[in-house]
Amino acid sequence: MSIEEQYRTRAKELLSGGAVKMVIGYGKGSNASRRRPIFISSADDVERLVLDDACITNLSGYLVSEGLLSDEKRVAVFLRPEGIRAINILAAESQLDADQIVIFGFDVAGNEVKALKGIHVEEFSDVITSIKESAPEAAEEELFEKIEKMSPQERFSFWQEEFSKCIKCYACRQACPMCYCRRCIVDSNQPQWVNTSSHTLGNFEWNIVRAFHLSGRCVECGNCDRACPVNIPLRLINHRMAEEVLGAFDHFAGTSKTQEPVLASFKKDDSETFIL
Amino acid sequence: MSETFEPEIIAFVCTYCTYAGADLAGTSRLKYAPNVRIIRLPCTGRISPMFILKALQKGADGVLISGCHPGDCHFTHGNYHARRRWMVFRALLDFIGIPPERVKYSWISAAEGVKFAEFINSVTEDIRKLGPFEQYTQLIDQAKAPASL
Known part of the structure; x- marks a missing residue:
């Protein structure tokens, strides 16, 4: 099963069981190479989720939208390692409660998408440490x-x-x-x-x-x-x-x-x- | 022969140490360059990088920032916070192309009237050598000019 399908299934389970109130992920964009953020709150919509190497936007910013997390319900979000780091920062700056965030972690190497294991930010600390140690270069x-x-x-x-x-x-x-x-x-x-x-x-x-x-x-x-x-x-x-x-x-x-x-x-x- | 360039320098100082140091320089009748305009603030921790940008925006050729030595802060650690901020801000200005020589930092205590006078003199001399900050003043002039239609 591809990661896309795995994550769709997981999203469906979480939404239908009421474990999360919303899944923030990627959907089709205006053309084949673009993806746009989608906000799913019904288990019937999970088929709209897309996960491939064109999913580059960091979606963590949507989590601090006014009122989204104030009902203390959980929200799931698709995140690359940078996005997971962003959650840590937002939590450290008291902008959100990290326990409310369910992470669908993924990373892209070349054009292959691989899943990152874990649900909560703490579980990704090894991934983050390895990025720090690899001393990433500037984009250009x-x-x-x-x-x-x-x-x-x-x-x-x-x-x-x-x-x-x-x-x-x-x-x-x-x-x-x-x-x-x-x-x-x-x-x-x-x-x-x-x-x-x-x-x-x-x-x-x-x-x-x-x-x-x-x-x-x-x-x-x-x-x-x-x-x-x-x-x-x-x-x-x-x-x-x-x-x-x-x-x-x-x-x-x-x-x-x-x-x-x-x-x-x-x-x-x-x-x-x-x-x- | 043109006149020697007289730089305009803005100094942001903390009231408990450097301002008192400047006062001491004055009461000790020490002579120092008259190019500096001192702005007194409660603590170096209060000196926002915005102040530095504002000074440049208003045409300053150089900016000085000075406060209590580490460990001497009236508020116990305002200067430690300031020090980190400057470290980062300095790197940022450098990367953007604003020469670090134009923004100088120092620790001057209330007892260091002589150090204050010497610091002002040496910085004024350095900035006089650098000349006016033409790249920046050009931008200021552009900003003032009426918009072309």
């Missing part, structure tokens, strides 16, 4: 290394070029499972920290703030990158930040549901070589 490693080698002026010009394309649609924010603030800092206008017009200055500020708020929290699922209508390589900034917190504080985001957020904790002997 070549470009990343090229940027690293540039002089500050060149880097500034590179990002100026990229950010000049930004139209401030905030799709990156909406797509990100970690951007759950009811009131985002860019929506605040007293004081107005970030220029809201989509001129390059305001775009710089917005993208710096976005990346900073994701430092030590980003799981590099790539939702922002794919959501960006003008293809700014947002993931590279997030990757640089992930590298920084891993190097400086040995912090790999989302290893457990009790992990302390990196910027809300400290050690007395943290590095301070840059402080005069």
